[in-house]
Amino acid sequence: MLISPSILASDFSRLAEEVNSIENAGADLVHIDVMDGMFVPNITIGAPVIKSLKDKTKLPFDVHLMIEEPIRYIEDFAKAGADIITFHIEAAKDVKAAIDAIKKAGAKPAVSIKPNTPAEAVFPYLAELYMVLVMTVEPGFGGQSFMPQTMPKVKAIREEAIKRNIPLHIQVDGGIDSRTVSEAAENGADIFVAGSYIFKAQNRKEAVSLLKEKAETAYPY
């Protein structure tokens, strides 16, 4: 069970300190949300900001691209220090080519699906992937409510991976807190993104530990 705090909920004017704070709190990864104002109606940060953070932390960078035709920027993000690169299947014309580009750039490939995209959309690529990200909110903004109707997709992907003997991480992102984390783990998720829940917590260390504990207890596979 891995916890990946989303810096979208952090204080951008103190980004390095914020990343250090979650590292000290026991986070396993840093989740970095890249939005282009086209695929989603919001603009966040790009490769130069990621590059400037790279030597400030030992945590691996979990980069979530919410951009049209992600293949155009994969090399830039890998060079900037992305360890995992996730792109949206809905945004890529050639999904296989984007996965290959991520591998070639030396990062771990992952694809993401929005709440209305079926689980089966990722099945043809499972054997090539490090991780699938099942969005539990509509991508674009932090602080939204978890959508429980996405849970059957997590379960379907976990069962398909087990059936085909594929070691796969399944990440959930959006509205994850001490309650929804259990539901997601129960259905087979093992990497949990949390923005508001961790960055707005009084005690970030307790928040990270609680998520991990609840996930470990609920995960049935």
Ligand code: DX5
């Ligand atoms: C939404 C982003 C999420 C977001 C999660 O498009 O992909 O990573 O920051 O934020 P919370 O945990 O506040 O829902």
Ligand code: ZN
């Ligand atoms: Zn995200």
